[in-house]
Amino acid sequence: MAEHVLYCMAQSGHSYKAALMLELCGADWEPKWVDFFGGETRTDTFRKTVNEMGEVPVLVHGSRSLSQSGVILDYLTDVFGKFGGADDDERREILRWTIFDNQKVSGVAGPLRYMRTLVKTGENDVTKFLDGRLKGALAILEKHFESHAFAIGDKPTTADFSLCGYLYVRDEIGTDFAPYPNVIAWLERIKALPGWKHPYDLMPGHPMPDAR
Amino acid sequence: MAEHVLYCMAQSGHSYKAALMLELCGADWEPKWVDFFGGETRTDTFRKTVNEMGEVPVLVHGSRSLSQSGVILDYLTDVFGKFGGADDDERREILRWTIFDNQKVSGVAGPLRYMRTLVKTGENDVTKFLDGRLKGALAILEKHFESHAFAIGDKPTTADFSLCGYLYVRDEIGTDFAPYPNVIAWLERIKALPGWKHPYDLMPGHPMPDAR
Numbered sequence A, B: 001m002a003e004h005v006l007y008c009m010a011q012s013g014h015s016y017k018a019a020l021m022l023e024l025c026g027a028d029w030e031p032k033w034v035d036f037f038g039g040e041t042r043t044d045t046f047r048k049t050v051n052e053m054g055e056v057p058v059l060v061h062g063s064r065s066l067s068q069s070g071v072i073l074d075y076l077t078d079v080f081g082k083f084g085g086a087d088d089d090e091r092r093e094i095l096r097w098t099i100f101d102n103q104k105v106s107g108v109a110g111p112l113r114y115m116r117t118l119v120k121t122g123e124n125d126v127t128k129f130l131d132g133r134l135k136g137a138l139a140i141l142e143k144h145f146e147s148h149a150f151a152i153g154d155k156p157t158t159a160d161f162s163l164c165g166y167l168y169v170r171d172e173i174g175t176d177f178a179p180y181p182n183v184i185a186w187l188e189r190i191k192a193l194p195g196w197k198h199p200y201d202l203m204p205g206h207p208m209p210d211a212r
Helices: A013-024 A044-049 A069-080 A088-118 A125-144 A158-163 A181-191 B013-024 B044-049 B069-080 B088-118 B125-144 B158-163 B181-191
Strands: A004-008 A029-033 A058-061 A064-067 B004-008 B029-033 B058-061 B064-067
Touching: A004 A013, A013 A029, A013 A069, A013 A088, A013 A158, A058 A069, A064 A069, A064 B088, A069 A088, A069 A158, A069 B088, A088 A125, A088 A158, A088 B064, A088 B069, A088 B088, A125 A181, A125 B125, A158 A181, B004 B013, B013 B029, B013 B069, B013 B088, B013 B158, B058 B069, B064 B069, B069 B088, B069 B158, B088 B125, B088 B158, B125 B181, B158 B181
Parallel strands: A004 A029, B004 B029
Antiparallel strands: A004 A058, A058 A064, B004 B058, B058 B064
16 A cells, blocks of 8 residues: 555545645555545445545545645645745745635635536526636636736745646636636646646546446 | 734624634734725725735734634634644644635535625525535534534634634524534534624624615
8 A cells, every 4th residue: 555545536626636746745645536426425434434524535644534635735745845835924825825725716616617517517596606706716816826926926835736626627617717817827837847747647537437 | 003903894704713713812902894895805905905815804913914714713823822733633633624614614604694694685596505515514513513522622722713603693694503403502612612702792894784
C-alpha cells in the first residue's frame, strides 16, 4: 500500500484538489475509488468507518484519517513543506480563499456540473440560480487575478489547488468562461506547474459506465 | 474606537459567528453596520477598501483587516487563547467542521433564509433545492450530536460558533427542525455559555426598515 491513500473518484473536484497536491509534492500515494454514483457515500458503513460527513475526499496517512479537502491540503503543507504559507498571516490568507472556494466556487460549480452533465436535469430554476452564483464568484476571481499571479500573490499555494477543483472540467459546468480571461490565464499557470495532471488522469472512475 | 471593529449587520449569520466569539471572549469590540440591503457590499468602494469578496464580516484589529468568518475565528483563538484547539489535530478538526459549515450549513441556510424571509420569494424550485441540501447537512449534525456535546468533543470551540451562525433564526429559515432534537439540544448548550447573546442583540440593523 502507498504511504498516502486518497478515497476519491474522477468526477469529484474536491478530491482533485487533494490528488493534485499529492502529485505536485511527489507523494507516494494511491487513489481508492469510491462508488459515489452507486450510493457508497450514503451508506451507514461509509459514514461509520470512513467519513460521517458522507463525502470524499478522505486521506488516510498512517493512523490519521482526514476529511474536507481544505483540511487535507493544510495537513499536506505540513507533511511536505510545500505550497503553504510562510507565516500565520499567509496561512490565514490561504484559508480565506479556501473557504471562499468551498462556499462559492467549488461548492456551487460542483452541484451545477452534477445537474447539467452527470444527471442531465436540463436547464431549470436551480441551474439558473447556481449559474448566477458561480458567475458572481468568478467575477471576484477575475478582478483578483488582474493583479495577482496566484491566489495569495506570486507563488502557487493550496489556495489555488482548492479554487481550481472543478475548473479544468469547465465544459461540463456549462457556464460561459469567456468573460473571465484572467481566470483562464491563472488556470494555465497552474497547468504549467511540473507534474500537473487533469483530474481524469489522476483519479479512477472516468469515463463513467453507460448505465447503472 | 474599540480595539476590534467588526463590519457586520444583524441579519448576517456569518457575521454572528465572529460577533459571538468576540462577545464570549470579553473583547473590547464594536460593530460597524454595513448596508448590505442597500447594496453597500456590491459597491466598488467597499470592494476596494474593505473586502474584495464583497462580503461581511470583516474584522479590523490594529493594522490587520481579515475577512471570511472562519479566518476571523481562527485569528481570535490566537488573540484570546480561547475556544481553539489544543494541538494541530484539534485545530484541523475545528477547521473540518468550519468548512463543512460554510459549504453545507451556513452556506445553504443563509440564501434560504434570505429568499424565504428577507426578500420573500415564496416557495419555488430553488427554495426546495436549498431546503433539501440543508436537511442533508442537519441529518449529519444530528447523528454527530448523538455522541458529542460540541462539534469537536466535550468543549465549545469556534467550530460550534461557525455552525450555529444561522441557527438561532430557525423560524426565518423556515425549515422544520423537529427531526433534529440533538441539534436543538446542542444549540441550547451554546446558548447557556456565559455572555451568549442572540444575533439581533449583538449587531445593528434589526428590525429592518419597512421600505427601501
